[in-house]
Amino acid sequence: MLLIPCPFCGPRDESEFGCGGEAHIARPTDTDRLSDADWAAYLFMRKNPKGVHLERWVHRLGCRRWFNLARSTVSHEILAVYKMGDPPPASVAGQEARRT
């Protein structure tokens, strides 16, 4: 079970959290003009890296706040947590880019 450092409450057991999957997926603003394929890409297509994954979590049984988290999918090491709307920290963003 992961120990997740909630940016608002501090470290708590994973069982208090919910995982919302990949982070930084903005909802398209012009949905009427999107092709079915583009809309499907927004709905379903997600990264599945072996390495650093940026994902969003919610402290469901705590402060109920959403935040972003960078996690290694190999070691489960949590490399960074940062607030919703913030970009990933430079160190993590670099690692995330390297895998692609």
Place this chain on the structure above:
Amino acid sequence: MTQKNRLPEGGRIDRTRPLGFLFNGRRYTGFAGDTLASALLANDVHFVGRSFKYHRKRGILGSGAEEPNALVQLELGGRTEPNARATQVDLYEGLIASSQNCWPTLEADLGAANSLLSRIYPAGFYYKTFMWPPSFWMTYERFIRRAAGLGRPPREPDPDRYEKAWRHCDVLVVGAGPAGIAAALAAGRSGARVILVDEQAELGGSLLSRKGAIDGAPATHWLDTALGELRSLPEVMVLPRTTAYGYYDHNMIGLIERIGDHRGGSNGGVPRQRLWHVRAKQVVLATGAIERPLVFSDNDRPGILLASAIETYVNRYAVAAGRRGVIVTGNDTGYGAALALAGAGTAVTVVDLRTEPTGPQHETARARGMEILAGHTVARTFGNGRVTGVEVMPMTADGEGVVGSGRRIECDLVGMSGGWSPTVHLYSQSGGKLRYDEALAAFVPGNFRSGQHLAGAVRGSFGLGAALSEGFAAGAAAAEAAGFRAAAAPVPAVEGYEPAPQRMLWVLPSSKPLGHGGKNFVDFQNDVTAADLKLAVREGYRSVEHVKRYTTTGMGTDQGKTSNINALAILSETVGAAIPAVGTTTFRPPYTPVTVGAFASRDLGDLLDPIRRTPTHGWAEKVGAPFENVGQWKRTWYFPKAGETMHAAVNREVKAARTSIGIVDASTLGKIDIQGPDAVKLLNWVYTNAWDNLAIGRSRYGLMLDENGMVFDDGVTTRIGENHYHMTTTTSGAPRVLAWMEEWLQCEWPHYRVFLTSVTEQWATIGVAGPNARKLISELTQDIALEDESFPFMSMKEGHVAGIPARVFRISFTGELSYEINVPTSYGLALWQALMTAGEKYEITPYGTEAMHVLRAEKGYIIVGQDTDGTVTPGDLGMDWIVSKKKPDFLGKRSLARADTRRDDRKHLVGLLTQNPSEAIPEGAQIVGELKPRPPMKMLGHVTSSYYSPNVGRSIALALIEGGRARIGQELHAALPDRNIRVTVTEPRFFDLEGTRVNG
């Protein structure tokens, strides 16, 4: 004769406390400090069970967690426990144990005939024998279950209590042998919060079993001093009888502490076991190593033990398990058993696989004149049950064959040592990678993970000196990593076991080819032989994972603790590939089995999940109403009068709501208070219809879609003030809807100024429905005008009802003139009672969820989650009218424009009327167009709701049917297992089609 094998002195047992126990109905005596196994051996009981497949006689093999054979059924009734390892059961007064896997008795076991029929039980026999015809499996299974089962599960409830505990610590040390104790000392002295756990009753590990000296004194002196110091350190917690069964992510360790087991009976009032979840900043694994058996012909007779177990029984329990011993070993540790036995007066011969044996213990044995047969093998064993002798033979130089003639040595005890396998289970569970060490012939930890330290035999460092020095170093490093200053500790000088070169022979040679004559067991618990493994390879299996499953080696309750490496090595030799290339199996929790009761602990019955009750719960209980579970809620199902059936009660309730007044407790309805200047923007996003022009005090029904365009909740939302809305959701959907809106607000529209607050628990909701509803409420309020003009349908008024501050909503889930009165929850019962009293003259009738369902189905109102299932669009429900064409966007909108969501042949919600009006179709029934004598038939859909409606005077049903709206008027069939029902498709509405009743 009692305890004939007990030595007159020595051991860690308490001779002043004799303990009586029953094994297979016979009474024996042991001492406090014994395990069941040591007590049985003290009484010369070796034969304790029958093997799984062949029902061969089996004895105690080991002295700890590795035991594959001595599995017993402990205790009786609700406390009975199968598969208890006798080597890990602490003896207590009155203990009752019996052998497993034998019938009718251990001595006269009928299944032993399997042994004579062993040609039908080769590797993979389950797959081969019982493959065809499939219907025969049922027959076979009964036979297999009876013949093969390992123990019996309890049939009565477990009377014991279990607990759970959570703990954070700086350093968790697993294993309290010399390495673990040294680590705990080093870390504990720094002031770190340390937890030291060991699965055994007494701490000390190998120090209790092996003779050794530390700082010039017996090692147990050092042990006593060290344990004394640990107990004096306030931040150190020591947990004996505690197994670290699982190593999870981020240093979360699962522990199972046996608090009461060794007390027997009702455990002296303490919980039986406690399950710990420990989150450790640093973990030190000092889990030791497990000795491997040797694979030779008929190596499974009772009286043949691991050499280390023989040594342990002598030194720790003062039990010499035989009068004449033979030790077979390829290394120096086997001599520990030989020396221990010799010291206890047992004559010993050592059969050493090595041609030129070396090692400190070997030297000692030779100096004492012990008979040592170097370069020899055990070719076979004798005995009808307990071993009575062995045949030893010289080996060829390469160890592949034998030379000369055999010599028979009479003996009643055989020890075997095939080297040691580090106990890497927890390390591997944590994600650590293993590396094969050729010299040790063992898998050792291959990398170091952050937050984790290893010390002693688990690293392949076999020797007391290494255990202590690595232990001190690991404990200090762990404390430092956790933020403490650890001073260097002097490592004491030791005299004891140190490793020497070993010889590995994975299958000992014999004068007969493998598989002829005796059986060379690799996996004792699963009865897998070397011949079985070779057969699997001949049949084409190569991957260790496939061989494991095909032969069942490494499975069972011991998970191959003594067999995995031997099996892997034999596989590697057979396929001609190096051991690391063949691979190793993955270790998964638990290390040893954990009682399910401990995982459940107190989360049982009413404590399993919170129970939510409405304000009228007690009132309903008093009048004898049954409840149904809706999520965590208890909702009143119906209100039967004396002697009334459910059917009659529901019919009465449904009729009352349409003829006079029905009253229902709808407090479970989800309620969310929405405030802020951007509240209306949020509503426009989450509902399909438009919310801009909703006037203050007015209500509107809305459907919520997920982004796939599928309906996931519905409800009525009312504008309370300029920037203030009261949203209602389905009972079970309330948490989901709140989380849904919170996620969008925080992740997509953080700039919206909106606050969401769950108020489900704050408002009691009492619904009053029926032609007399307005009359009744008017008698109870002075400040709310109820006429249509001032208080029309779909609006809300604030005021007082029965003197209670209330929000009254004129909305309807029945189609009747109806009011939902919301009052603060603590007034809920008072409001109910006031309405009941004032309503007497109207014969006001309380109704439950069942009548509520019938009433709404008569009107064709959907229940999300019953009439929908996550694949249903508004169009499928015939509710296109609620989907705004004008709004530029809302959640799920784009998906409604996909080709698939616009198909004509999607499943539509329609009504179904049965040919026989009194017959109701079972919910879930499959609907077909063309009936065939038997499946498969083309399924067009299924029934989602079905009731008998007294108001319509017949049964009614809602169903999702392919292209349903185009089928209205068609005749279809509900295909049931025992009968078919002819139905006609209709509009999904059955009553008050003009919709006028809502106006009273």
